[in-house]
Amino acid sequence: MIRILLVDDHPVVRAGLRAMLGGFEEFDVVAEAAEGAGAIREIERLATLGEPVDVVLMDLQMGAGMDGVGATRRIRAMPTAPPVLILTTYDTDADILAAVEAGASGYMLKDAPPEQIRAAVQAAAAGETALAPEVAARLMGRIRNPAPALSAREIELVELLATGLANKAIAKKMFISEATVKTHLVHIYDKLGVDNRTAAIAAATARRIIRGPA
Amino acid sequence: MIRILLVDDHPVVRAGLRAMLGGFEEFDVVAEAAEGAGAIREIERLATLGEPVDVVLMDLQMGAGMDGVGATRRIRAMPTAPPVLILTTYDTDADILAAVEAGASGYMLKDAPPEQIRAAVQAAAAGETALAPEVAARLMGRIRNPAPALSAREIELVELLATGLANKAIAKKMFISEATVKTHLVHIYDKLGVDNRTAAIAAATARRIIRGPA
DNA sequence: CACTGGATCAACCGATCGGTTGACCGGCGC
DNA sequence: GCGCCGGTCAACCGATCGGTTGATCCAGTG
Numbered sequence: 001m002i003r004i005l006l007v008d009d010h011p012v013v014r015a016g017l018r019a020m021l022g023g024f025e026e027f028d029v030v031a032e033a034a035e036g037a038g039a040i041r042e043i044e045r046l047a048t049l050g051e052p053v054d055v056v057l058m059d060l061q062m063g064a065g066m067d068g069v070g071a072t073r074r075i076r077a078m079p080t081a082p083p084v085l086i087l088t089t090y091d092t093d094a095d096i097l098a099a100v101e102a103g104a105s106g107y108m109l110k111d112a113p114p115e116q117i118r119a120a121v122q123a124a125a126a127g128e129t130a131l132a133p134e135v136a137a138r139l140m141g142r143i144r145n146p147a148p149a150l151s152a153r154e155i156e157l158v159e160l161l162a163t164g165l166a167n168k169a170i171a172k173k174m175f176i177s178e179a180t181v182k183t184h185l186v187h188i189y190d191k192l193g194v195d196n197r198t199a200a201i202a203a204a205t206a207r208r209i210i211r212g213p214a
Numbered sequence: 215m216i217r218i219l220l221v222d223d224h225p226v227v228r229a230g231l232r233a234m235l236g237g238f239e240e241f242d243v244v245a246e247a248a249e250g251a252g253a254i255r256e257i258e259r260l261a262t263l264g265e266p267v268d269v270v271l272m273d274l275q276m277g278a279g280m281d282g283v284g285a286t287r288r289i290r291a292m293p294t295a296p297p298v299l300i301l302t303t304y305d306t307d308a309d310i311l312a313a314v315e316a317g318a319s320g321y322m323l324k325d326a327p328p329e330q331i332r333a334a335v336q337a338a339a340a341g342e343t344a345l346a347p348e349v350a351a352r353l354m355g356r357i358r359n360p361a362p363a364l365s366a367r368e369i370e371l372v373e374l375l376a377t378g379l380a381n382k383a384i385a386k387k388m389f390i391s392e393a394t395v396k397t398h399l400v401h402i403y404d405k406l407g408v409d410n411r412t413a414a415i416a417a418a419t420a421r422r423i424i425r426g427p428a
Numbered sequence: 429c430a431c432t433g434g435a436t437c438a439a440c441c442g443a444t445c446g447g448t449t450g451a452c453c454g455g456c457g458c
Numbered sequence: 459g460c461g462c463c464g465g466t467c468a469a470c471c472g473a474t475c476g477g478t479t480g481a482t483c484c485a486g487t488g
Contacts (some may be wrong), residue, residue: 128472151464151465152461153464153465154464176465176466176467177466177467177468178467178468179466179468179469180465180466183465183466184465186464187464196474
């Protein structure tokens with residue numbers, strides 16, 4: 001029996017996973033948590049009971065409190081850390097990279113068919129890595145065809161851009177001249193494949209280069 | 215018994231709703247669909263069987279094909295249209311207004327406690343309107359505070375604005391002249407207390423008038 | 429019926445932005 | 459050492475945007 005901890009802020013999703021996984025004989029959903037802090041408490045509680053969690057199923061987007069990436073990092077830092085399988089809605093590059101960097105051992109999408117999720121949980125429990133086919137394909141594509149990455153300075157500028165500042169104001173905040181701001185912008189437009197500042201914000205947000213405005 | 219049709223592109227969420235609603239004696243989940251077209255087929259199929267759907271539980275965000283708003287509009291246009299209760303993740307003005315305009319009889323959030331969802335489904339089945347407390351509060355605030363509220367047309371424009379379109383492109387999409395776009399923009403800037411388009415996007419996102427760009 | 433407010437359009441002008449060209453400097457790799 | 463690249467700056471010009479004034483139409487409301 002593989003003992004599973006569900007972490008998701010939506011009761012509906014937790015019920016769905018519980019129902020879906022409960023249909024498989026080898027799984028036992030032993031606990032649930034709505035956010036990161038509760039997940040860590042559950043892991044510790046079950047460990048002292050001699051029934052340690054075998055796999056954590058973690059959502060990335062959680063409203064209040066610690067987010068999925070932070071929770072994953074914290075869990076992986078525990079002495080007897082169980083593998084963490086990410087189960088989320090979005091498959092953006094930034095999300096995937098952040099999750100892997102935080103120590104996740106897999107990345108699945110919520111709209112995956114049950115058998116795929118089953119295989120991923122089994123893989124994670126066995127200490128293996130499991131990526132959803134879509135996610136794997138994305139990473140392969142990225143390696144083969146790397147999108148032009150924004151430099152640190154350019155990302156900094158895009159973040160200010162998204163707050164609605166004009167070029168002059170951005171220049172002041174970044175301690176550079178307005179001319180330099182414009183130069184950076186041209187490079188940014190080029191890399192993102194757009195031709196104006198609002199489209200740049202949309203593109204940068206879509207690619208999760210920045211988080212949404214305000 | 216209230217016969218329910220679930221419409222959501224995520225198998226996990228459908229399973230969750232099925233499990234949650236199945237726990238209540240008065241509910242019977244008679245069918246599921248992953249998108250709008252399938253939902254309409256199911257409604258027609260069940261009607262011919264003499265077991266018409268009493269309530270449709272509909273997600274707004276659906277990857278491929280018809281989205282929730284379009285599906286709702288199509289369903290409400292049917293001769294024996296069942297009430298449609300929206301069950302979604304986001305509570306932005308744009309989403310809420312679009313859903314209500316399309317004929318939804320309720321708007322609930324997925325992270326709502328089961329009892330709240332239960333009450334909403336019962337209300338919808340009885341032909342009443344059911345709004346999540348958060349949503350209701352938002353609408354109330356809008357009514358009480360008429361000053362800083364964008365009109366439906368203005369919200370529509372802000373949404374296009376956030377995708378990065380220029381005035382001319384927005385004009386084309388909205389079937390109005392560029393002059394009118396500019397007039398709307400002036401009013402929008404005024405209401406949001408900003409003085410350029412990027413700041414308007416930031417403000418509109420922060421106030422949850424729209425969801426984040428693209 | 430007059431009034432208000434939302435939506436539509438036009439003309440105009442100054443400010444800002446988009447795009448180019450060209451330049452200088454400092455670090456990194458071959 | 460030389461080339462490449464990221465970061466910095468300047469000048470210029472056409473396109474777009476911001477802001478104003480003024481106007482028409484229509485749907486509610488008092």
